[in-house]
Amino acid sequence: MSAEADDGLARQLRALRREYLADSAQRVDELRGLLARLAKGERVALRELTQAFHRLAGSGGSYGFPLVSTQSRDGERLATRLAAEAGPIADTDIASLRGCVDAIALAFAEARSTLDKEPPD
Known part of the structure; x- marks a missing residue:
């Protein structure tokens, strides 16, 4: 792949990440x-x-934001455990x-901050 093609791909990936x-x-x-609904007793939430x-x-992982992915996975594990419990x-x-x-909101904020430091397209 040429350097020009690499640059084009990098620009496209940055655009997708920004989106x-x-x-x-x-x-x-x-x-x-969803959390507010759950707090009101809507277990389906x-x-x-x-x-x-x-x-x-x-x-999060697919777009190159591993912290978003990690924090979300932690939430998923907790929610899955709670769903298995009665009451x-x-x-x-x-x-x-x-x-x-x-933690997910903070991970997104950190990702935006990091992406803002990258060169514009």
Whole structure:
């Protein structure tokens, strides 16, 4: 592959990464909305939250943001464990899930900061 082709590919990848991060606030808002539903007793929201964590765990890594992926995987593991348990979700578990969501939001912020330091396309 030529240097020109490499540069073109690098620009395309940066553009895709920027596009992914541009939607990150919506992704975090989705997680927070699901968490709010769960806190109100909507246990079905736990399944949706698990799926949302799973999607972010995969996409974060695919777009080159391993911290987003790691934090999302932690949330997915916790949500999966809670889904396997019977009964209501304890307030401490809601707080732990909230911590996972906050960690994902921070990972996205760090990713945006890092990407902002890269040269523009």
